[in-house]
Amino acid sequence: MRVYINEGGRIGGKRIVLDDMILTRELPTTAGSRMLETYVSLFEAEAVSRLTQAGCTVGGKVNVGEFGIDLMGETSFFGACVREDGTLASAAAESLKDGVCAAVQLDVNGAPRRAAAQNDLVCVKPTYGTVSRYGTIPAACSGETVTVTAPSAAVCREILSVLTGHDDKDGTSLSEEQCSLLKQDAQRRPVRKVAVAAGLTAAADDQVRADLAAFRTFLEERGVEVVEIDDQLIRASNTAWNVLMSAELCNNVSRYDGVKYGYRSSSYTTIEELYTNSRTEAFGELLKSAILFGSDVLSTDNYMKMYDKALRVRRVIVEALNSVFAECDALLLPACSAKRYTLAAVQENPYLAFEENAFTAPASVSGMPAVVVGGIQLMGPAFSENSLLDLAQAYRKEGQ
Amino acid sequence: MKNYETVIGLEVHVELATESKIFCACSAKFGGEQNDHVCPACCGMPGMLPIVNRRVVDLGMTAGMMLNCRINRVTTFDKKNYYYPDLPASYQTTQWFAPVAVNGTVTINTSNGPKDIRIKQIHMEEDAGKLVHDEWTDTSLVDYNRTSVPLIEIVSQPDLSSAEEVVAYLERLRDLLRFSRVSECRMEQGSMRCDVNLSVRPVGSKVLGVRTEMKNMNSLSAIARAIEYETARHIDAIESGSGELVQETRRWDDIKGKSYAMRSKETAGDYRYFPDPNVMPIVIDDAWYDRIRDSLPELPECKKERYVSQLGLSEYDADQLVQSRALCDCFEAAFAECGMAKEVANWLISDCMNMLNRKQMTVDMLNINGKALGQLIGLVAEGKVGRGNAKKILAVMFDEDVDPAAYAEEQGFMVSNDTGKIKDVVRAIVDADPKSVADYKSGKEKALMALFGKCMRELKGNCDPQVLRAMLIEMING
Numbered sequence: 001m002r003v004y005i006n007e008g009g010r011i012g013g014k015r016i017v018l019d020d021m022i023l024t025r026e027l028p029t030t031a032g033s034r035m036l037e038t039y040v041s042l043f044e045a046e047a048v049s050r051l052t053q054a055g056c057t058v059g060g061k062v063n064v065g066e067f068g069i070d071l072m073g074e075t076s077f078f079g080a081c082v083r084e085d086g087t088l089a090s091a092a093a094e095s096l097k098d099g100v101c102a103a104v105q106l107d108v109n110g111a112p113r114r115a116a117a118q119n120d121l122v123c124v125k126p127t128y129g130t131v132s133r134y135g136t137i138p139a140a141c142s143g144e145t146v147t148v149t150a151p152s153a154a155v156c157r158e159i160l161s162v163l164t165g166h167d168d169k170d171g172t173s174l175s176e177e178q179c180s181l182l183k184q185d186a187q188r189r190p191v192r193k194v195a196v197a198a199g200l201t202a203a204a205d206d207q208v209r210a211d212l213a214a215f216r217t218f219l220e221e222r223g224v225e226v227v228e229i230d231d232q233l234i235r236a237s238n239t240a241w242n243v244l245m246s247a248e249l250c251n252n253v254s255r256y257d258g259v260k261y262g263y264r265s266s267s268y269t270t271i272e273e274l275y276t277n278s279r280t281e282a283f284g285e286l287l288k289s290a291i292l293f294g295s296d297v298l299s300t301d302n303y304m305k306m307y308d309k310a311l312r313v314r315r316v317i318v319e320a321l322n323s324v325f326a327e328c329d330a331l332l333l334p335a336c337s338a339k340r341y342t343l344a345a346v347q348e349n350p351y352l353a354f355e356e357n358a359f360t361a362p363a364s365v366s367g368m369p370a371v372v373v374g375g376i377q378l379m380g381p382a383f384s385e386n387s388l389l390d391l392a393q394a395y396r397k398e399g400q
Numbered sequence: 401m402k403n404y405e406t407v408i409g410l411e412v413h414v415e416l417a418t419e420s421k422i423f424c425a426c427s428a429k430f431g432g433e434q435n436d437h438v439c440p441a442c443c444g445m446p447g448m449l450p451i452v453n454r455r456v457v458d459l460g461m462t463a464g465m466m467l468n469c470r471i472n473r474v475t476t477f478d479k480k481n482y483y484y485p486d487l488p489a490s491y492q493t494t495q496w497f498a499p500v501a502v503n504g505t506v507t508i509n510t511s512n513g514p515k516d517i518r519i520k521q522i523h524m525e526e527d528a529g530k531l532v533h534d535e536w537t538d539t540s541l542v543d544y545n546r547t548s549v550p551l552i553e554i555v556s557q558p559d560l561s562s563a564e565e566v567v568a569y570l571e572r573l574r575d576l577l578r579f580s581r582v583s584e585c586r587m588e589q590g591s592m593r594c595d596v597n598l599s600v601r602p603v604g605s606k607v608l609g610v611r612t613e614m615k616n617m618n619s620l621s622a623i624a625r626a627i628e629y630e631t632a633r634h635i636d637a638i639e640s641g642s643g644e645l646v647q648e649t650r651r652w653d654d655i656k657g658k659s660y661a662m663r664s665k666e667t668a669g670d671y672r673y674f675p676d677p678n679v680m681p682i683v684i685d686d687a688w689y690d691r692i693r694d695s696l697p698e699l700p701e702c703k704k705e706r707y708v709s710q711l712g713l714s715e716y717d718a719d720q721l722v723q724s725r726a727l728c729d730c731f732e733a734a735f736a737e738c739g740m741a742k743e744v745a746n747w748l749i750s751d752c753m754n755m756l757n758r759k760q761m762t763v764d765m766l767n768i769n770g771k772a773l774g775q776l777i778g779l780v781a782e783g784k785v786g787r788g789n790a791k792k793i794l795a796v797m798f799d800e801d802v803d804p805a806a807y808a809e810e811q812g813f814m815v816s817n818d819t820g821k822i823k824d825v826v827r828a829i830v831d832a833d834p835k836s837v838a839d840y841k842s843g844k845e846k847a848l849m850a851l852f853g854k855c856m857r858e859l860k861g862n863c864d865p866q867v868l869r870a871m872l873i874e875m876i877n878g
Contacts, residue, residue: 023447031446041447042440135447142677170449171679247674251479254490255444259542275483298481298672307674 001081003094005030007060014101015059016051016159019092021068021106022146023135024048024058031137032064032076035256035263035282045135046167047104047146054162059100063091066284067139067253068108069245071353072115074346075286087340090115092149102150102159108139109245109353110335110360112147116372117335122392123149124156127382128367129174130182131160132167138252140245141172143364153373153392157184160385181383188386194219194378195324197231197333200359204334211375212334218395219332227328233320234362236313241361242354243297243310250294253287286350318366325381330388334359335377403603404638406631408566408596409558412573413551414583415527415591416459422526422550423450423493430589434532434543442548444489449678452477456550457500457682459582460524461692463552464501466576467519471689475500477524477679481672485542486529494525496673498681500552506576508568517569518557527551552582558597558608563624570594570620579697579725584764587618594623600634609634610645614659617652626652630659703728711741720749726766727752733770738778747777751791755798768797776804786861789813815862822868825858826875837876848872 005020006027023029023041030036048058065075072088074080081089092103093115105112107125116123124147131146138144148159161184166176173179180186201212219226258264258278265277283291297306324331336356346352363370363379370379373392380388421428424441441448457475464471478496504519529547531540554573560566574585574592585592594617599609614630617623630650637645650659698706700722707718721727727748734744756763776793779785785793785808793804793813808814829851830837839847855868 042445043447045447134449137446138678169451171451172449172677248677251481251491251672251674252446254481254483255446255488257483257485257490259485260443260488261445271485295672298674299670300672303672303674311675 001083001089001094002063002076002079003081003091003098004060005032005063005078008058013055013057015099016056017059017062017092017095017100017103018048019064019068019103019105019112020061021064021108021137021139022047022061022104023137024061027058027061029061029137030077031068031139032066032073032078033256033282033284033287034077035253035279036137037077037263039262041135043135046132046169047163048135050162050165051104051159056101056159056162060095062095062103064105065111065353066287067137067249068106068111068144069139069249069290069353070109070111070286071341071346071356072111072118074343075284077284080343082343086342086344088343088346090119093119093121096121096149096151102148102155104159104163105147105149106136106139106144107147107360107364108144109241110357110364111353112149113360113363113370113372113377114336114356116149117375117377118339118341120375121149121151121372122153122156122389122396123147123372124160124385124389125363125370126160126164126182126385127174127369129172130165130179130383131163132165132170132173134167134169138248140241140248140364141252142244142248143241143367145364145367152398153371153389153396154398156371156392157386157389160184178383182385184386186386188390189329189384191224191329191380191387191391193225193227193328194330194332195227195229195328197234197331198228199231199235200333203358204337205339207339208334208337208375212332215332215374215376215395222394226332229324229328229331231333233316234324235358237317237361237365238355238358240310240313240317241357241365242293243306244314244365246290246294247298247307247310248294249287250291250298253283253291256282258282286353289351314365317362321362321366321368321379322381329380330384330391331362331379333362333377333379335372335375336360339375404600404631404635405603406561406627406634407558407599407601407608408560408562408627410554410556410560410566410569411595411597412554412556412570413527413593413595414463414554414573414577414585416456416550416552417581417583418453418455418459418550420453420455421548422453422456422524423548424448426548428549430591432545434541435545437545438547442488443544444487444547450477450493450676452679452682453550456524457684458692459550460500460522460552461684461689462580462696463554463577463582464504464522465693465696466580466582467501467504467506467522467554467573469501469504469519469522471501471684472498473684473689474498474681475524475684476681477676478673479676482669484528485540486531486544486547488529488542488544488547492526492528493676493679494553495523497675499523506556506569506572508565508572510565510568515559515565517559517565520555520557522552522554525551525553558599563627566596566627567620567624570623575700578764579700581697581725587620590618593618596623596627596630598627598630598634600631600638609638611647612645612659613649614652615649615662617654619654622652622654625654625657626659629657633659697725697728700728707731707741711735713741713745717742717745717749721745724763724766726764730766730768730770730773734774734777737771737774738781740777740781743777743781744774747773747794751794755795759798768794769801772797772801772804779804779808783864783866784808784815785813786815786863786865789861812860813862815864819867819871822855822859822863822871823875826855826868826871829854829858830872830875840876848876851876 065073150156164182167173263282268274371388427437476498479491499521501522527549529544596614599611601609704718704722707713836847
């Protein structure tokens with residue numbers, strides 16, 4: 001099982017691992033792709049600068065699915081992380097068993113949240129724009145966010161506090177004032193009423209539903225009001241995100257053409273052959289499918305029917321979530337449909353990630369924050385990370 | 401043969417006169433060592449995000465206002481996807497859905513009188529790099545210096561009908577954009593480029609003919625030649641019914657005087673435009689809009705009219721001045737200081753232009769302080785500095801911003817009011833040259849000029865010529 005693509009420092013302050021979508025200067029950054037097998041960036045991510053300034057040590061780069069779009073790393077050029085029983089493990093989660101304090105990842109298609117849910121870890125996907133994306137390998141820019149995964153909510157909060165802040169180098173970065181709402185000492189609203197996404201809950205298996213039921217009991221014991229809501233509009237996130245993500249991905253990976261850096265095929269006579277052969281040889285099947293789908297939704301024939309429609313649906317989803325959060329402080333939903341995935345299942349259906357993201361896409365499409373704890377996922381309105389983490393901390397009885 | 405009319409629309413690319421590139425801090429200057437003006441952002445490396453250069457938006461708005469366009473108060477950037485080695489990210493960031501300016505007009509003068517050409521839109525975008533073909537090793541190298549240099553593309557409606565009109569339109573665009581400092585518009589450096597969309601139809605027909613697009617023309621005369629060639633080619637094809645005419649992109653070869661179809665691979669393809677999620681929509685509020693509107697220059701023809709009717713300049717002088725915004729600005733500042741329009745115009749049109757020519761600088765590079773020029777002209781008019789010394793001061797003013805009065809004082813260029821000293825010099829010269837004195841007395845005017853010249857040299861020019869002349873005559877006659 002290849003957990004690390006490259007190992008970093010073992011000594012120093014808090015050891016952090018990065019998934020291989022986050023650029024470092026000292027270590028290569030591969031995006032889990034043959035295309036970038038030896039790529040070393042000229043600059044490092046803002047997230048990395050902030051972590052090292054805060055005294056953290058980069059303990060290594062962990063394996064990631066090609067450009068972060070798969071279920072849980074199974075499409076990495078460096079091999080999937082598979083347990084002896086044939087179930088998929090997560091490289092980031094495995095590294096946390098090894099004395100690493102937290103994993104900082106780019107959540108493109110929900111993989112970090114699925115991994116946290118299946119490994120009883122805490123993961124926070126912050127509000128879009130609060131953590132700089134400068135220096136992250138771009139895949140689906142309109143929704144991807146830097147996330148933190150750790151064994152405890154307290155560590156998630158501490159690392160998130162380091163990462164968050166305005167960055168002039170990211171045009172979508174929010175103001176310092178807005179970002180500071182995520183700092184660990186910021187004012188927060190207590191969670192008094194929680195909505196349950198009925199349709200998404202029903203789509204999960206018994207074990208996941210048991211986790212959701214346990215969390216619901218915990219809420220009710222705390223005197224939190226729990227209401228079930230119709231999540232029909234929110235469920236449109238799945239298709240909308242697949243359209244948006246594939247389109248943006250197709251555009252973002254077009255820069256890897258074999259001309260300037262990265263993999264170049266050894267067999268070509270024309271520039272067209274150089275492009276085609278390099279990309280054919282270096283890209284994996286799931287990525288190629290996404291490129292084709294993304295090209296198609298952006299084509300002149302389909303743009304209005306597919307891409308433009310997805311942008312409009314995104315707006316409807318944000319409005320639907322806003323109306324949920326006008327009444328409730330958080331939304332309870334699964335992070336994935338099952339407690340384990342098997343390699344055999346992904347081999348049979350390579351597009352499982354595009355189905356499983358039904359649970360993670362609402363936060364990706366809307367840019368709203370999500371926290372995974374105890375195998376379940378909580379979403380909240382923009383800047384509610386601290387409220388959600390408070391709840392996660394209480395659920396895990398941290399500090400008691 | 402039927403009578404045909406030509407229908408032409410232009411796409412004009414203009415490089416904006418900004419210091420830095422459109423989405424990064426690299427220099428946008430022309431030239432430099434190959435791949436010197438580059439960074440990970442303009443090389444399309446992963447992880448860099450575009451940060452919009454606000455100056456680009458300023459200039460896009462300025463161009464829109466100069467061309468009587470409506471400014472889109474919310475303007476967005478979009479990505480255009482295609483593969484070419486000079487495009488490092490394999491997409492160009494441009495404006496497709498909400499360009500900065502739309503629906504304008506440009507009025508041109510033609511032999512049939514003025515004509516309005518409608519502008520469809522102006523959009524901002526980044527330029528691509530340059531391929532350098534090395535025939536010796538049969539390889540192509542890429543120079544990314546030009547990558548992400550900001551451009552605007554000005555798209556006209558198909559309102560032009562001849563090479564003459566196209567040239568008039570391009571000259572008018574160039575004047576307006578240079579005057580408003582949007583661009584230097586130098587075709588020879590590629591900072592103004594033009595694609596010609598052309599079709600031909602029988603006079604009176606409402607249906608447009610088959611359209612071709614021509615690229616690769618780098619001078620106004622080449623554009624005129626290309627239009628004439630292409631018009632003839634279209635008419636020939638229609639008359640002969642050969643069916644050769646297809647909608648395509650053609651490359652103009654000015655040396656051979658012919659257009660050639662480009663390979664279909666260079667023209668085909670779906671650009672798959674979509675909004676760039678990394679660039680937030682740009683909202684132009686009233687304060688921003690007003691700031692740009694208030695900074696627009698008076699149009700050259702309005703300036704000319706004012707210079708002639710209000711300041712009394714000749715048509716010729718006014719024409720000379722309004723060919724450049726730099727000359728006008730300097731003229732107006734100098735005039736405000738000294739109030740002598742004709743004098744200022746003379747200094748600028750003769751002395752300054754000569755000096756620019758000697759330094760091989762273009763008139764737009766004129767960089768002397770207009771207020772100081774006005775002061776200098778004032779000093780000459782008041783007789784405080786001689787004309788010859790004033791020219792020396794002007795030469796210094798080309799290189800540094802000096803105060804003319806202080807500099808004249810420092811260099812001993814101030815005309816002396818010490819009549820005792822002048823008298824001593826005149827007496828010594830007269831005494832030393834009895835022959836010239838005698839010649840003058842016998843009626844030879846030239847002899848006086850010789851004596852005058854000697855005195856002036858002795859006094860280093862720092863003397864009012866009227867005073868000197870009077871004193872010299874008095875001394876000879878006395």
